[in-house]
Amino acid sequence: MTQTWGWLKGGIVLGLVFLTAVAIVKPIGVSTQYVIADCLIFCNVDPALAQEIPQEDGSVIYKSSNPYLNKSKGKYVKAAKNPGNYGFVFVLAMFVGGWLAAKFGGPTVADDEKWIPRVWRENIGPSWGKRMAGAFFAGFMILFGARLAGGCTSGHMMSGMMQTSLSGYLFAIGVFTIAVPVSILLFRR
Amino acid sequence: MLKQIILGLLFGGAFGFVLHKVQATDPNKIVGFLRLTDMHLAKVILFAIGFSSFLLFIGLAIGLVPASHIHVKASYLGVILGGSIFGLGFGLGGYCPGTTVAAWGAGRKDAIFMILGGLVGAWVFVLCYGWLLNNMSWLFDSVVSINETNKITLADTGNIKNPALFSLPGIVVAGVIAIIFMVAAFLIPDQIRNTTTAS
Numbered sequence: 001m002t003q004t005w006g007w008l009k010g011g012i013v014l015g016l017v018f019l020t021a022v023a024i025v026k027p028i029g030v031s032t033q034y035v036i037a038d039c040l041i042f043c044n045v046d047p048a049l050a051q052e053i054p055q056e057d058g059s060v061i062y063k064s065s066n067p068y069l070n071k072s073k074g075k076y077v078k079a080a081k082n083p084g085n086y087g088f089v090f091v092l093a094m095f096v097g098g099w100l101a102a103k104f105g106g107p108t109v110a111d112d113e114k115w116i117p118r119v120w121r122e123n124i125g126p127s128w129g130k131r132m133a134g135a136f137f138a139g140f141m142i143l144f145g146a147r148l149a150g151g152c153t154s155g156h157m158m159s160g161m162m163q164t165s166l167s168g169y170l171f172a173i174g175v176f177t178i179a180v181p182v183s184i185l186l187f188r189r
Numbered sequence: 190m191l192k193q194i195i196l197g198l199l200f201g202g203a204f205g206f207v208l209h210k211v212q213a214t215d216p217n218k219i220v221g222f223l224r225l226t227d228m229h230l231a232k233v234i235l236f237a238i239g240f241s242s243f244l245l246f247i248g249l250a251i252g253l254v255p256a257s258h259i260h261v262k263a264s265y266l267g268v269i270l271g272g273s274i275f276g277l278g279f280g281l282g283g284y285c286p287g288t289t290v291a292a293w294g295a296g297r298k299d300a301i302f303m304i305l306g307g308l309v310g311a312w313v314f315v316l317c318y319g320w321l322l323n324n325m326s327w328l329f330d331s332v333v334s335i336n337e338t339n340k341i342t343l344a345d346t347g348n349i350k351n352p353a354l355f356s357l358p359g360i361v362v363a364g365v366i367a368i369i370f371m372v373a374a375f376l377i378p379d380q381i382r383n384t385t386t387a388s
Contacts, residue, residue: 007229010211011236011374017207019241021200023254028204030287034311042312068318084190089197090204091290097205098214098294107212109296116299117216117283132302138282139289139306140313142275146286147314148321148328149271150262153285154204156272158234160262162242164343164363166354167262170332174272175279176223182280183223189384 003106018158025086027163029155031146032076033091039069039080050077123187149174205291214292216283216299223280225381232374239370246363249347256347261340267328 005013021028043050048065055061062074062081069076079085102108112118116131124130146152149171151160157175160168211233212218221227248254262268279285284292284303293300321328331339335352344362345353355362 004212005210007211007232007374008236010207010233012240014207014211014233014237015239015241015244017200017203018237019244019248021204022245022258023248025196025200026258027260028200030285030290031311034286034307035315038308038312038315041308066315066319067322068315084194086193086197089194090201091287093198093201094205094208094287094290095294096198097202097207098209098291099205099296100202100294101206101209101291102295105210107209114296114298117220117297119217119220119283131299135282135284135299135302136306136309138278138284139303139308140310141278141306142282142284142286142303143307143310144314145271145274145276145278145310147271147311149268149275150265152275152287153279154287156262156268158238158241159260161238162245163259163261163346164242164353164366165261165264166333166341166343167264167268169343170264170268171272171275174269175276178273178276179223179280180225182277183220184225186281187220187224187384 014158015162018162022159022162027155027159028090029087029151029159030091030094031143031152031155033088034143035069035076035147036079036083036088039076040083043069043077043080050080052077052081119187122189204287205294208288208291209295213285213288214295214297216292216297219279219283219285219288224384226384228377228379228381232377235370235377236374239367239374242363242370243367246344246346246360246367250358250360259342259346259348259351261342261346261348261351263339264332264341265329265339266332268332270328 018028039050049069051063053061053063062077064070064074064077079088115128116126120131149156156168156171208214213230218227218230222230245254249256282303284300286307289300289303333339333341335341340351342351342353343355345359
């Protein structure tokens, strides 16, 4: 069995995952779940951030002292109060999916790749601290950016452009205008 | 509730599995795509979008996919600026918010630091949002103004919440776009430029 999939097979299967997701549930999106994970941590520190208010008719109203978490009738608060929901389980399952793919059929990650990718080692150097600091900073930027944009590669680019959403094209223009020159300048070798 | 969890496990698991199989979890492949030296992932993504879009609009046209399942995001200026900030981290780190989770599962440990940075970045945005709304409200101004929410598509999906820019039947517009994407996936060469020094 070939370890990796060629672009055509990979494109077809990836496309089918996005298609069946929208047909059966809703479009795939990942970056929102980082906010839910944050709320699981910080909303316990400050309970005003996540308020669950039972109503007389049996329904529950979700509110937050934070204007972002309070958006869309407190949907973020609701999800954080009920973490066994589709979107959050979806992202946790992505970890399992990656693990299964590496375990059964591969490709497995080479030992010298586990902490520092080859392209980073060859261009930036073998320093562990530099890679981890770089990855942390990069992670900060992609999620800050994705939250400002309202979605990331999966929600805006894949799901969005599949639905011919204008926002998907705007996001892609923003991403590649910066990411391509940054990558070309940073990784010359 | 249980149904939601099972669906989440199935789709999330499948998505993570496929991301690893097409090597989207490999920063070497992401950087290769972004610096145009290895276009494998560009071909995967272009074909996946074109192929899924084509089938989606057929499904919408024959009523197999309910138009209510369409969820389109608003088109405001922050989408472009947020995309650019995203692009900086993407070009530097070589992971997306989703691929980094699957990459950690597959055994890449630097992905953990990317996720930690992501959790902090997302939370800083949550804390900044009120201030941005008051002081930089232009970020949330619409790029094209059609209705209140401006959740605009190019092709008509049949969902009244989402006005289409082209008034032709949705399958025609989406079909043309999908074919362009799929043909582009075939035409793009494996490599557009070489690295400056051989390694």
